[in-house]
Amino acid sequence: MSAKLGDASVSSLPEGGKSRRVYLQLLDGITRGTYANGAILPGEQKLAALLDVSRVTLRRALDALEGEGLIDRRAGVGTRVRATAERPSMAADFTTLMPQVVQMGHETTARLISFSYSLPPAAVADAMKISRTTNVQAAVRLRLIEGQPFSHLTTYVPEDIAQNYSESELATTPLFSLLERSGVEVETADQSVSATLASPEVAGHLGLSVGAPLLMLDRVVRDANGRGVEYLAALYRPDMFKLEMTLSRVGAGDARHWEPVVKPGRPEAAE
Incomplete structure (x- = not known):
């Protein structure tokens, strides 16, 4: 039985670096x-030539795609891209990502995977500017849209x-709302994508599939004293989440350049 993309049972990337590259290109x-x-892919010989790989390498990649239900191979017909139901998706303007993500927290649902107290990873403690011996609450959650998971969130x-908040509250309430309720006054945040x-x-x-590409966003939220509070x-599925940005051409002469158009928004932070 084939597993479709998004099913609980998933396949791994094909063996071999070249096969994995081809798989990701076709995906x-x-x-x-x-x-x-519904489109018919080029024949194996032509497709292998276009991708500069052997037919054996190509077939490994096609096997993985077929196993996920993304293509259908039939003798005498060829390899057809399977019509799949359109998945719900989210988009956010990069320049106003913080307030939009707060709204996202109210428009989607979350599933709590784990909740515990422990010492933070060294890199996390250093980024938050807290002692490596300071206990943190670590949680892993999935955020879902219309019942389909699109992001995997790890917070400290x-x-x-x-x-000041419970495990059950974290499972049902956006984290930033819980931080505000706890008296935290957020001042700044550092973010990378x-x-x-x-x-x-x-x-x-x-x-x-194991090894599938993901969009990765890391953020440290700080209070007025520069201490990391979150x-x-x-990790986001790129087929269900994207970042957008509007740019404006500014300046004159050799100094003319692109700048992001910053839209008004409340400087909040969530996930």
Whole structure:
């Protein structure tokens, strides 16, 4: 029985670096619509030549895509991209991401995976500017839209703040709302966006193949004293979440350049 993208049972990337590269190239083409639903892919010989790999390498990649229900291979017909139901998605303007993500927290649901108190990872403690011997409340949650998981969230909050809310409250209430209720006055936040690949555990939660590409967002939220009050490591499915930005051409002569258009919004932080 094949497992469709988003099912609880997921397949792994094909063996071999070249096969994995081809798999990700074709997956990207399918999710972006380069290969439209119902379209017939080029024949194996032509496709292998286009991707500069052997047919054996190509077939490993196609096997993985077929196992996920993304293509259908039939003798005499060819390889057809399978028509899949359109998945719900979220988008956020990068320049006003903080307030939009708060709204996202109210428009989506969360599922609490784990909740515990422990010492923070060294990198987290250093980023938050807290002692490595300071206990933190660590939680892992999934955020879902229309019942489908689109983000995997890991948060760290100092114990003296986190003790003001319960495990059940974290499962039902956006974290930033809980921080505000605890008397935290957020002043600034440092945020970075990059990309990574899904680990087996994360892939299972998000319904993806092991090694599938993910959008990664790390954020440290600070109070007026510069102390970190929250560390967020968020992983998003790129087929269900995207960051957008409007740019404006400013300046004159050689100094003319692009700048983001900052839209008004309340400087809040959540996930």
